[in-house]
Amino acid sequence: MPQSSPTPVDAPNDAIILTSIPPELLGxxxxYSTLHNPDAPLVLSAVCSTFHYIVxxxxxxxxxxxxxVSRPDATGNAFTEHPDARWARKAEMWFSMAGVCPVYLHVQMDVYAHSPRAQSMGEVSALQGNGDYRDELGQWxxxxxxxxxxxxxxxxxxxALHSTTxxxxxxxxxxxxPPEIAGQNPEDSRIPLKNLTFHASSDGSHRASSLNLAHLRHKHKPATCISLSHCHFPQLxxxxxxxxxxxxxxxxxDILPWGPINNARSLRSLSITYPIRFTPISVYTLLQVLRSSPLLEKLEIEARVADAPPPTSLMPTSPTWPSTPISASTAPITPNTPFSAHQHHPDLITLPYxxxxxxxxxxxxxxxSHLLLPSLxxxxxxxxxxxxxxxxxxTGVVLRQLLVRMELPCEGVQRGSGLQVLDMCSIALAAPQYIHGHDEREVALNDAGSxxxxxxxxxxxxxxxxxxxxxxxxxxxxxxxxxDVSFGVTLANLAPSEPSSSLVVVVLALAVAIIFLSYFSCLVVVYAFDERLVTEVPAPEA
Structure with missing residues (x-):
């Protein structure tokens, strides 16, 4: 009996597929779509009634x-709506719809330019009781x-606060x-802020419409400093x-009735990017913050650092500040020094995590020279x-001291696995130079190289x-x-343990990457003059 040919199946309707997805999964x-576009709720709710309901x-x-944040148009009249009124209505709408969920806020202080987002703000409907946001004097x-x-x-x-200055x-x-809330009950002044970002554009390059003349007039004005010590941010x-x-x-x-405020106590990551053309940051200021951040896991600093003590009038009487100069703050540690807890210098700052x-x-x-990092x-x-x-x-001496201190016992913290990634740029190195000694072993000529x-x-x-x-x-x-195994110390992750077939050479422009394969891991050493090239090749299966 002849087989009947299969009947063609119509392509499924995309709309039917989307609407058949459970609402929880669509939600x-x-x-996740808001990670790419924070205004996705406005766009999605306009697609169809199902999307509108789920959103x-x-x-x-x-x-x-x-x-x-925008500045009112200078040519506007008394009946022109303040530009921020639309954003204020949007804020009330978002917080109302979020309910008890935490909100992550991004503020762009573009006081002169009008972004494309501002043109689509007509989709945000005014909530009840908003009014036009005029004060009793009729001024914005x-x-x-x-x-x-x-x-x-x-x-x-x-x-995340992005501003021009x-x-x-x-x-x-x-x-x-406002600082006034610091004088209230401490339970009312503790803000559940966890992530905080300040980003200033020193040249106003993100503006597309016009120049911030006020900024240009004051471009040489000393930068002010935002204070984070007037409120409790215990979850920061x-x-x-x-x-x-x-x-x-x-x-x-000691003026505060509930004691000092330490907003660095819960810090997990700290990133500071301050152009080198600006005023240097005092190393004592950095040490004060680091000493108060025992839970810090990630630290990034890009700035000029001034190795100078703060003015005497600004130095507190508490032991937060090192009591000795930087140059003498760390006792010399030699490779043969035994490791013991009693060698901890009082000026060392321990960041166990x-x-x-x-x-x-x-x-x-x-x-x-001030850091003790057992888990680096x-x-x-x-x-x-x-x-x-x-x-x-x-640099070699301070790196040696850092490596030695990493092996010192740290109370309450398990010793880490050791340093695994070393990234160096513009670091001065000294190659060891040897001569044959009386015992026919090579002896280093230069101290820096050794x-x-x-x-x-x-x-x-x-x-x-x-x-x-x-x-x-x-x-x-x-x-x-x-x-070199002849010295009795082998670096299993550095030295190749396979024949030459496990060595791969990649030439790209002026960079030569030499890749070593070992039984446990791989190492990539990049020789670059103008560019960096990092390529990781996994070790083959045994």
Missing amino acids: EIFT HTTPSVWTRLYLE HIQLLPCVLYQYRHKIHGL VDEAQSFFTALY AHLKFVNHPLPSIINES LTFLSLRINNLPALL HTLRLDDLDGKRVGAAAQ VWEWCFRRMRTLREVRAAKMDTEALWALITAAG
């Missing part, structure tokens, strides 16, 4: 809020938007978190500054003053090395010397 998809019944879709409120957000400050868990950010942040875990001077985070004043450290600064020894996994060093006289010896060689031998768990703008010949000599 999760819509929530308005899923609070998590409304947890990311994008707002802009200067700080309209932060004053509206003030009533929702207990729902804001994340704040530090002054603008200070004005907005002070209006949102992630703090980032871009083109902002490091503000006051700790208030040790720090796994990632990135420093693009000058005066590297001034900061590294990744170390990135970029010396802004790497060509100074004696840089190789100074110190660096000891450091590479000590990094037994090192898996990856990245290098740029450095003496690659010296680096290669140090790595090959560290992998």
Whole structure:
């Protein structure tokens, strides 16, 4: 009996497929879409009635809020709506729809330009009781938007404030978190803020319409500093500054009835990017913050650092500040020194959970000499003053001390696995030079080279090395010397344990990447003159 040919099946309707997805799953998809476009709830709710229902019944879709702060048009009249009124209505709508869910707020202080987002704000309907936001004198409120957000400050868990100048950010942040609330009950003044980002554009390059003439007139004005010590932020875990001077985070004043304020106590990550053309940051200011951040896991600093004590009038009587100069703050530690807890210097700052450290600064020894990092996994060093006289010896000594302190016992913390990633840029190296001694073993001629060689031998768990703008010949000599089994110390993750077939050479422009395969891991050493190339090749199956 002949088989009947199959009947063609119509292509399924996309709309039917989407509407057949469970509402809970669609709600999760819509929530993830806000990561790419915070205004996704407005767009999705206009697609169809099903989307509109799901968007308005899923609070998590409304947890990311994008707002802009604008200056009223100088040509406007008394009947023209204030630009911030639309954003204020949007804020009330978002917080209302989010319910009890925490909201992550992004504020763009674009006081002259009008972004495409502002043109679509007509989709935001006014909620009941909003009015037109005029004060009793009939004038527009200067700080309209932060004053509206003030009533929702207990729902804001994340704040990213992008401004043109530090002054603008200070004005907005002070209006949102006024210092007056610090004099109230401490339970009322503790804000559940977890993520805080300050980003200032020093040149106003993000503006598309016109220039901020006020900023140009005051471009040489000393930068003000935002204070974070006037309110309790006990849950603050992630703090980032871009083109902002490091503000006051700790208030040790005894005037407050509930004691000092330490907003760095719960910090997990701290990032500071301050252009090198700006005023240097005092190393003592950095040490004060680090000493008060025992839970810190990630630290990134890109700035000029001044190794100078603060004015005597500004130095507190508490033991927060080191009592000895930087140059004498750390006792010399030799490779043969036995490790014991009693050797902890009182001026050392212990960060037991720090796994990632990135420093693009000058005066590297001034900061590294104070740190005890037992769990350090990744170390990135970029010396802004790497060509100074004696840089190789100074950096080598402070790195050796850091590696030795990593093996010191730390109370209550299990010793980490050791340094695994080393990223260096503009670091001065010294290759070891040897002569044959009386016992027919090679003896190092230069102290700096022997110190660096000891450091590479000590990094037994090192898996990856990245290098740029450095003496690659010296680096290669140090790595090959560290992998020499004749010295009794082998770096299993550095030295190749397979035949030459396991060695892969990749040539790209002026970069040559030499890849070593071992039984347990792989190492990529990049020799770059103008560019970085990092390629990781997994080890083959045994």
